[in-house]
Amino acid sequence: MNLPEADPMRDRIDTTTAHPARRYNYWLGGKDNFAADRESADRIAAAWPSAPIAARENRRFLRRATTYLAREAGIRQFLDIGTGLPTANNTHEVAQAIAPETRVVYVDNDPMVMAHARALLTSAPEGRTAYLEADLREPETILTHPDLLATLDLSRPIGLMLVAVLHFIPGPGAAAPIVARLLDALPTGSYLVATNATKDFLSEPVAAVYDRMLATGQTDIWPRTRAEFAALLRDLDVVEPGVVPVNEWRAESEEAPRPASADVSVYGAVARLP
Structure with missing residues (x-):
């Protein structure tokens, strides 16, 4: 694979350790990944064969949710944390x-993602995009970053996108304070778009294998039950159809046949800050 030659961040990219963004890219059929990413992805897929299906459906959910916010909710600012490597329908x-004047701030903790994003994600002339190398686990760093403050107006509604990133915050209740801090910085009328992997649809044998992988560090994807995921949306107005597998969220226009929820095993939701 080729990295942008002019970006100094390319010298900081660790090709020997798997990274979620590059593993996700591999599952989506991309080429922006290394052997360590592919090996990690293949180990997970061996225990959870539908992982590539889940990645594709998660991406389709992102497109539909963004369309809803831009077209129906009138959102013109987005904060996309854990953006991943550029692909179709960013x-x-x-x-x-839908609205060329829209402004978007992308955030990821992989320098390779940022190098590619700056090189490939070009805004419409009427709008603006910015790219922050930062970590979801440090929300204060994100919220106070000069580039974010120069791009987004935190007094006006924002679409906070936490798609395929919360499940990298391991532990019961661990994601809640992070989500709460981010939402606390946003005004009424903002929206949260979020997804999280789940074991709710897995058979007992598959779930047991996945538990062993978690315990031995072979996967870093922390699954949450529907109740645990829904708790992250507490005090928000959840948009219909509520908390559902991402393949079911307003997917009427998607091409058939559609995958079964057990083959996706990712919950998604869109919710408004009242």
């Missing part, structure tokens, strides 16, 4: 196709 592309 948040700003979907939103700016």
